[in-house]
Amino acid sequence: MVKEIFGPQEIEDGIEELAQSIIANFPDEDVVFVGLRTRGVTLAKRVAATLQKNRHTDYPVGTLDISLYRDDFGHRGREFPSLETSELPFEIDGKRVVLFDEVIYTGRTIRAALEGLIDYGRPARIELAVLVDRGLREIPIQPDYFVLRLDTTALEYVKVRFREDDDQEDSVVLESSKSELEA
Amino acid sequence: MSVEKSRLFRGGRIASAVATEFVPEDVLVDGSGMIIARGKGFEVPTEAEVIDCTGCILVPGMFDVHVHAREPGQEHKETLATCSRAALAGGVTGCVLMPDTSPPVDTGNLVKSVMDLVSEQSLIPMYQAGCLTKGREGKEMAGYSGMAARRVPMLTDADHTVPCPYLMRRCMEYAKDFGVLVTSHCDTPPLSKGGAIHEGLTSYRLGLPGIPAMSQEIGIDRDIRIAQHTAGQLHISQISTAHGLKSVQIAKEEGAAITCEVSPHHLVLTDASIHDYNTHFKFDPPLRPAADVEALVQGFIDGSIDVLACDHAPHTEFEKSSEFISAPFGAAGLETAVLLIFDQFIRRGVFGWNLLIERYSNAPRKLIGQQPTAIREGEKAEFFVFDEEGQTRISSDCMHTKGPVSPFLGETLSGQIRGTTLGSRWYPVG
Amino acid sequence: MSELKPRKDLLDIESLDLSEIEYVLSNAVPFKQLFQRSVKKVPTLRGKTVLNLFYEPSTRTSSSFEVAAHRLSADVTNFTVSSSSVVKGESLLDTIETLQAMRSDYIVIRHKAAGVPGIVAQHTKASVVNAGDGFHAHPTQALLDAMTVREVFPEHQGRRVVIVGDILHSRVARSTSTLFHKLGIEVAYFGPGTLVPAERHDFLRRLMSWEEVFDWKPDVIYLLRVQLERQEGAFFPSIAEYHKMYGLNSLRLDRLRQMGSWLMHPGPVNRGVEITDEAMRYERSLISTQVENGIAVRMAVLHWLKPENGVDS
Numbered sequence: 062m063v064k065e066i067f068g069p070q071e072i073e074d075g076i077e078e079l080a081q082s083i084i085a086n087f088p089d090e091d092v093v094f095v096g097l098r099t100r101g102v103t104l105a106k107r108v109a110a111t112l113q114k115n116r117h118t119d120y121p122v123g124t125l126d127i128s129l130y131r132d133d134f135g136h137r138g139r140e141f142p143s144l145e146t147s148e149l150p151f152e153i154d155g156k157r158v159v160l161f162d163e164v165i166y167t168g169r170t171i172r173a174a175l176e177g178l179i180d181y182g183r184p185a186r187i188e189l190a191v192l193v194d195r196g197l198r199e200i201p202i203q204p205d206y207f208v209l210r211l212d213t214t215a216l217e218y219v220k221v222r223f224r225e226d227d228d229q230e231d232s233v234v235l236e237s238s239k240s241e242l243e244a
Numbered sequence: 245m246s247v248e249k250s251r252l253f254r255g256g257r258i259a260s261a262v263a264t265e266f267v268p269e270d271v272l273v274d275g276s277g278m279i280i281a282r283g284k285g286f287e288v289p290t291e292a293e294v295i296d297c298t299g300c301i302l303v304p305g306m307f308d309v310h311v312h313a314r315e316p317g318q319e320h321k322e323t324l325a326t327c328s329r330a331a332l333a334g335g336v337t338g339c340v341l342m343p344d345t346s347p348p349v350d351t352g353n354l355v356k357s358v359m360d361l362v363s364e365q366s367l368i369p370m371y372q373a374g375c376l377t378k379g380r381e382g383k384e385m386a387g388y389s390g391m392a393a394r395r396v397p398m399l400t401d402a403d404h405t406v407p408c409p410y411l412m413r414r415c416m417e418y419a420k421d422f423g424v425l426v427t428s429h430c431d432t433p434p435l436s437k438g439g440a441i442h443e444g445l446t447s448y449r450l451g452l453p454g455i456p457a458m459s460q461e462i463g464i465d466r467d468i469r470i471a472q473h474t475a476g477q478l479h480i481s482q483i484s485t486a487h488g489l490k491s492v493q494i495a496k497e498e499g500a501a502i503t504c505e506v507s508p509h510h511l512v513l514t515d516a517s518i519h520d521y522n523t524h525f526k527f528d529p530p531l532r533p534a535a536d537v538e539a540l541v542q543g544f545i546d547g548s549i550d551v552l553a554c555d556h557a558p559h560t561e562f563e564k565s566s567e568f569i570s571a572p573f574g575a576a577g578l579e580t581a582v583l584l585i586f587d588q589f590i591r592r593g594v595f596g597w598n599l600l601i602e603r604y605s606n607a608p609r610k611l612i613g614q615q616p617t618a619i620r621e622g623e624k625a626e627f628f629v630f631d632e633e634g635q636t637r638i639s640s641d642c643m644h645t646k647g648p649v650s651p652f653l654g655e656t657l658s659g660q661i662r663g664t665t666l667g668s669r670w671y672p673v674g
Numbered sequence: 675m676s677e678l679k680p681r682k683d684l685l686d687i688e689s690l691d692l693s694e695i696e697y698v699l700s701n702a703v704p705f706k707q708l709f710q711r712s713v714k715k716v717p718t719l720r721g722k723t724v725l726n727l728f729y730e731p732s733t734r735t736s737s738s739f740e741v742a743a744h745r746l747s748a749d750v751t752n753f754t755v756s757s758s759s760v761v762k763g764e765s766l767l768d769t770i771e772t773l774q775a776m777r778s779d780y781i782v783i784r785h786k787a788a789g790v791p792g793i794v795a796q797h798t799k800a801s802v803v804n805a806g807d808g809f810h811a812h813p814t815q816a817l818l819d820a821m822t823v824r825e826v827f828p829e830h831q832g833r834r835v836v837i838v839g840d841i842l843h844s845r846v847a848r849s850t851s852t853l854f855h856k857l858g859i860e861v862a863y864f865g866p867g868t869l870v871p872a873e874r875h876d877f878l879r880r881l882m883s884w885e886e887v888f889d890w891k892p893d894v895i896y897l898l899r900v901q902l903e904r905q906e907g908a909f910f911p912s913i914a915e916y917h918k919m920y921g922l923n924s925l926r927l928d929r930l931r932q933m934g935s936w937l938m939h940p941g942p943v944n945r946g947v948e949i950t951d952e953a954m955r956y957e958r959s960l961i962s963t964q965v966e967n968g969i970a971v972r973m974a975v976l977h978w979l980k981p982e983n984g985v986d987s
Binding site for chain 2 (some may be wrong): 790873
């Protein structure tokens with residue numbers, strides 16, 4: 062079963078909203094964006110573009126690949142993560158860093174990202190922005206900014222699609238696997 | 245001595261060296277081990293034990309001129325007793341023992357002491373060969389007169405060549421006076437030293453030091469020249485290359501008294517068969533490329549190779565479980581020789597049982613001056629029962645040798661030896 | 675996620691398929707990037723243990739593996755066994771049993787006998803990385819060489835590499851030439867007839883002189899270390915003659931410079947034998963890049979292999 066939660070317009074509105082609240086908090090601080098590969102990077106770039114349009118200010122966007130920081134390395138089965146490079150073309154020491162990911166779920170990815178980020182320097186503050194918070198946290202990590210909060214079960218999947226990454230229109234869909242439900 | 249009952253081998257077909265066809269006849273062996281009747285419908289004593297040979301063939305017992313029984317001195321690898329059981333399980337009813345024991349058999353007294361052990365321990369006739377040089381060291385001639393008096397079937401330094409051509413010449417000249425066959429492990433030590441497998445693409449791929457073909461070939465050429473010069477009788481052990489065989493063929497055409505032997509593994513495996521650094525494939529001389537193997541098979545068929553000899557060289561699994569380069573050469577062969585030749589050649593129609601009987605039963609016996617055996621009335625019973633439709637899985641558990649290392653472990657070969665009869669005794673397999 | 679079969683051990687190059695080679699080489703790039711950070715370490719192999727088992731001394735390779743393992747946060751035990759201390763009577767399998775009891779997740783092994791890493795791999799659940807066995811294979815050296823060539827030639831297909839020197843006794847030549855061939859790089863051997871095996875793969879051509887080398891227009895000259903003791907095996911008459919015939923002197927270096935060829939060497943070099951001091955300072959030398967890439971490639975290899983004694987699955 063697939064259920065569309067957001068379409069392209071709602072996502073555009075959501076990104077506008079996210080940009081507003083990020084800037085509303087500490088408007089004058091030196092801020093850099095770091096997106097988690099792959100869609101977190103797209104989200105960060107969209108927010109940066111919105112702010113550029115509204116405030117004529119450039120917000121640098123870096124990318125972070127957290128494969129090497131995951132805590133489930135020894136548990137992987139037949140998976141072979143293709144590693145990507147992380148590109149942080151700026152210093153993060155003393156900066157305000159906003160970390161972007163499209164969905165927050167167990168919180169483990171963000172934990173890994175925090176560890177990875179800290180290996181690049183010591184930011185003044187790290188905040189977290191996501192499009193969807195689907196609950197079911199396993200680690201005490203909460204987003205500072207989110208657009209949508211969904212009550213989900215572990216048998217469901219929340220998929221965010223961006224035209225840049227997925228070759229299709231922007232969307233947020235909720236999928237549930239029927240067979241797994243029966244099982 | 246307990247009197248054995250007579251035994252009837254019924255329903256089988258009889259193979260021989262002279263005919264390609266089998267003769268469907270029964271064989272009756274009396275309590276003294278003699279064949280007293282062969283044919284159909286003869287009278288059978290009521291107390292005779294009947295061995296049902298339906299669907300099987302009866303094959304004259306094989307004779308192997310190249311066996312390392314390891315006794316005395318290396319009884320952890322093999323003993324005369326276990327070696328003889330392995331032989332019977334492989335259809336082999338007699339063999340020549342190599343003298344590379346500890347101590348090496350290089351005097352008449354040592355020959356006698358081993359032969360005494362043989363008569364106590366072995367289930368089959370075994371003939372102890374003597375060393376060509378003292379201690380197989382290739383430095384001084386051994387005492388041939390004492391060994392000849394003990395009727396050694398041949399003089400050989402087993403897996404050592406006599407490195408000095410001068411000494412080899414004198415050995416051949418001197419041995420000739422005693423009428424004893426000289427067998428040479430032809431090699432050129434400076435060329436083969438340190439090598440582990442045939443020098444070629446496989447040795448390049450595996451990064452193993454090679455033993456070039458010319459190492460054996462130059463040895464063969466040298467020893468043939470010495471044999472021709474001294475007009476002595478020379479037997480070349482374990483021929484492995486096409487060029488080496490060519491030298492033998494030319495010498496034979498020239499009338500030299502040269503014979504040579506090949507092993508089943510050199511007829512069946514190539515150097516490319518070596519995989520995963522499996523030390524069970526490590527032989528001396530080494531396994532050679534396909535072109536050599538083809539030439540050897542051809543030579544086996546056309547008679548330029550006289551004799552099949554398995555170079556039975558058992559080792560413990562422990563000894564073989566080391567790095568390839570330091571593992572010992574050789575593997576157990578007595579139990580697989582007939583099966584391999586059947587599986588690879590006879591079953592595929594490359595040649596018939598008659599050729600195998602000629603090369604592995606008749607010719608080896610003639611080589612050391614023995615009468616060939618055959619399944620006929622008035623002859624001592626010496627044959628085995630072979631099921632062509634059966635199968636044999638080669639595993640260390642089923643082998644009788646003490647050192648069951650073999651490149652064929654884990655393989656299933658066509659054909660099955662049901663048992664071997666020698667004189668009045670019947671040794672069923674399995 | 676790539677479609678790869680899980681692999682426990684890295685024993686040689688022959689058995690690798692292209693997707694595996696591609697996987698390791700592309701993963702090595704982000705690992706190398708880490709070296710630019712102040713914190714050069716990632717926690718990927720935290721809690722895992724790497725046993726560095728060297729039966730032949732090799733400071734370079736063992737340190738490279740050690741640094742790679744440390745940068746993945748693994749614990750490293752270095753175990754150098756001089757051949758004199760190998761106890762007689764202890765078979766290889768006894769040693770393996772001891773190793774197995776140490777419960778290492780990864781065993782990096784160098785041994786003077788070809789095939790030993792494979793035997794160890796068959797008998798242990800740990801992932802085994804061959805760090806050089808006899809004249810057989812040195813797969814991580816080949817991978818770092820490929821990474822190095824691909825950095826200077828992103829379009830590496832059809833590039834030409836001449837490997838110069840003692841091919842016969844070189845596991846580097848065997849592994850590197852096999853890997854280059856798989857990647858579509860042409861390889862030629864150049865060295866005395868005593869040290870270039872006559873029987874080799876058909877794709878390996880042999881060049882007979884420096885003139886032929888220059889005519890072939892190689893993109894890379896790959897010099898091998900020449901063991902001084904080869905002179906005793908009558909492979910060539912003298913070190914001086916070897917240097918005269920096959921060494922990279924300044925005249926030959928000038929020709930390379932004109933062609934824009936790059937220079938590689940697996941180290942350690944024998945100055946004055948296969949290479950002169952001047953050639954060591956050649957601006958297109960990739961020798962120190964090879965060392966750096968060695969760490970990145972070895973990190974990628976440890977990250978890729980999957981021990982059997984891992985947690986669940």
